[in-house]
Amino acid sequence: MALSLGAGVDAAIRSHGAETYPNECCGALIGRDGVVTAIYALPNTTEEGPRRRFLVRPSDYRDAEQRAAHAGGDLLGFYHSHPDHPARPSQYDLDHAWPFFSYVIVSVRDGVSEDMTSWRLREDRSAFDPEELTHA
């Protein structure tokens, strides 16, 4: 599997991660057939400490799904940042993951976005598998 980021998408995710640092950012990936054509930044509504957690509440999830449909595309997944941590999924990420979505993680160190990776949940929920990130 590979996820392709359309023009401006990579920069928009990095910019969102830097903007919310030292807190985590989050947002939806919208596109079609494995190509992300737009992101939809969402509020991080966690009450467990936004420096280490993010939460997209159900009303925002619904908005993202509707926005994707109105754009004639699909909801392909979500992105979030790991402030001062590597761009690797945590156990918490795994425990809360949905199947078939791409999970893009950007590492933000001292306010500067660095590595970006993408992951997919294995169907038996046992692990994430890395997904190649390409640029359309």
Place this chain on the structure above:
Amino acid sequence: MPNTINIPTPLRPFTDKKEAVEVSGATVGELLADLTKKHDGLRKHLYTDEGKLRNFVNVYLNDEDIRYLQKEQTPVKAGDTLSIVPSVAGGVS
């Protein structure tokens, strides 16, 4: 008369890409049980190994979160619609 369950994007591969599935039952729990009977692959994504709904799985009866009703024991009427709506969560630890 059957009831309808709206399926979110990441679970549609388990329902032959259908956005909504017709189910029958007298309670929310029975409708969900009918859904997983018809589409068994959904079970592990909706329920923990202990058989409880996962905490990031939100179920609405019409527009009401079932946590504020009688949860899975909430009775349903003909024509009521259930919606499964994800919360998406994660983080560094």
